Amino acid sequence: MKARIIGAAMGIAIAMPALSPDSALARDRDRDGRRDYRCEKSSGTTGLIVGGAGGALAGNAVGGGTLGTVAGGVGGALLGKHIDKKNHEKKQRRRGC
Numbered sequence: 230m231k232a233r234i235i236g237a238a239m240g241i242a243i244a245m246p247a248l249s250p251d252s253a254l255a256r257d258r259d260r261d262g263r264r265d266y267r268c269e270k271s272s273g274t275t276g277l278i279v280g281g282a283g284g285a286l287a288g289n290a291v292g293g294g295t296l297g298t299v300a301g302g303v304g305g306a307l308l309g310k311h312i313d314k315k316n317h318e319k320k321q322r323r324r325g326c
Contacts, residue, residue, distance in 0.1 A: 268326035271317035273310035280309015 284305015289298040 268321065268324070270321075271314050273314040273317075276309035276311070276313025276316075277306045278309075280312070281306035284308070 281302045282305070285298050285302035287305065288301015291297060292300065
């Protein structure tokens, strides 16, 4: 029973960035109709992956076992995505986007 709950939680954590509508709305165009890559929004995917991996390692070291690893991975993924998006927003403000 616990394995199913943990598997479902991991599946949701992995699928959430793909369900975000931000990536579809972030494709700004310049005057000539070409994509303007300078001012695109970040999906936070890099932070999600790095945070999840780091959180899983930390959760395993601190809590031990499968539950500690999964909890650390999910928490680290959410925190990493948040930090990645906030960092990207600061860069965009400096660029004037």
